[in-house]
Amino acid sequence: MTHGVHSTLYAELWQHPDKFLRYLRMTINSFDELLLRIGDKIRRQDTHLRRSISPEERLIVTLKFLASGESFSSLHLQFHLGISTISGIVRTTCVALWECLLEDYLPEPSAQGWLDIADKFQDVTQFPNCVGAIDGKHIRIQKPAHTGLEFYNYKKFFSTILMAIADAQCPFIVVDIGTYGRTNDSRVFKTSAIGRRIYAGEMGLPGPRAFPGTYGPPMPFVFIRDDSFQMCANLLKPYSSRGLDHRQRIFTVCPVPEDTWSAHLEF
Known part of the structure; x- marks a missing residue:
C-alpha cells in the first residue's frame, strides 16, 4: 500500500514524538517495545502475488482502533485496507498482545x-x-x-x-x-x-x-x-x-x- 496512513504519515509521526503520542496514545519507545515483543507473532509470509502487511502496520492499525474507538469502515478509508482485513488484523494482534503481556502485567500473585x-x-x-x-x-x-x-x-x-x-x-x-x-x-x-x-x-x-x-x-x-x-x-x-x-x-x-x-x- 502506497497511499494509506502508514506509508504517508508514519514517517512524519516518527519525527514528532508529541504527534505520535496524540495519534496512538503511546510513546515511540513503548511502540517499539511492543513491536519487538509481538512482531514475530503477527508477521505474515509474503507470496509471489503480493507482499504481506508488515507487523508495524498491523500494530498501528490495532492501536489506532483501541485508542480512538473508530469503526473498521473509518480505518479502511485511512489505511486503504479492506474492512475484513482490518477486522482480522485487530483480532489477531489483540490476541498476540494478550499472550505476550499477560505474564508480565497480570501475573497471578504469589x-x-x-x-x-x-x-x-x-x-x-x-x-x-x-x-x-x-x-x-x-x-x-x-x-x-x-x-x-x-x-x-x-x-x-x-x-x-x-x-x-x-x-x-x-x-x-x-x-x-x-x-x-x-x-x-x-x-x-x-x-x-x-x-x-x-x-x-x-x-x-x-x-x-x-x-x-x-x-x-x-x-x-x-x-x-x-x-x-x-x-x-x-x-x-x-x-x-x-x-x-x-x-x-x-x-x-x-x-x-x-x-x-x-x-x-x-x-
Whole structure:
C-alpha cells in the first residue's frame, strides 16, 4: 500500500514524538517495545502475488482502533485496507498482545504478592488486610450478530462485562472479561472464575494475621466490594444503606477502625 496512513504519515509521526503520542496514545519507545515483543507473532509470509502487511502496520492499525474507538469502515478509508482485513488484523494482534503481556502485567500473585498488596492498601487507605477491590464495568459494544438481547443491559445499550480486582493504586490484579451485558453484577461474579475461586478459597491468599499494630486475633485477608454480593470469609462488603447505627455508617463510608471491622466479620 502506497497511499494509506502508514506509508504517508508514519514517517512524519516518527519525527514528532508529541504527534505520535496524540495519534496512538503511546510513546515511540513503548511502540517499539511492543513491536519487538509481538512482531514475530503477527508477521505474515509474503507470496509471489503480493507482499504481506508488515507487523508495524498491523500494530498501528490495532492501536489506532483501541485508542480512538473508530469503526473498521473509518480505518479502511485511512489505511486503504479492506474492512475484513482490518477486522482480522485487530483480532489477531489483540490476541498476540494478550499472550505476550499477560505474564508480565497480570501475573497471578504469589502469597508474598498478596502481602505486598495488603501492605499498600494499609499505607494508602488505612484499611488492614485488604488485598483488592472488586467491581464490574459494562463495556459498550455493537450488538453481535444472532445474539438477540443477550448483550442488552439495564442501562439500555449493548455491552460486555469486565469484572476486575484492583489494588490500592488502581492497576488490575485479576480480570474476567466477556460475560453477557444482560447479566447482573452479582450473578456475573458468582459465575466468573474470580468469584468461584474466592468463594472456594482458592485465590492462594496467605493465612490470617493480626491487624498491624495490634495483638488481636488473626484476621483473614479480604477483597472488598459493594453490597450486591454475598459475603464470605475472604469477601467483605459494606452494610446495606438502611437503618445503620453510627458505627455501621462509619464502616460503610470510610476506612474502618479495627474493632468495627472485627465486629462486621462475625457473620
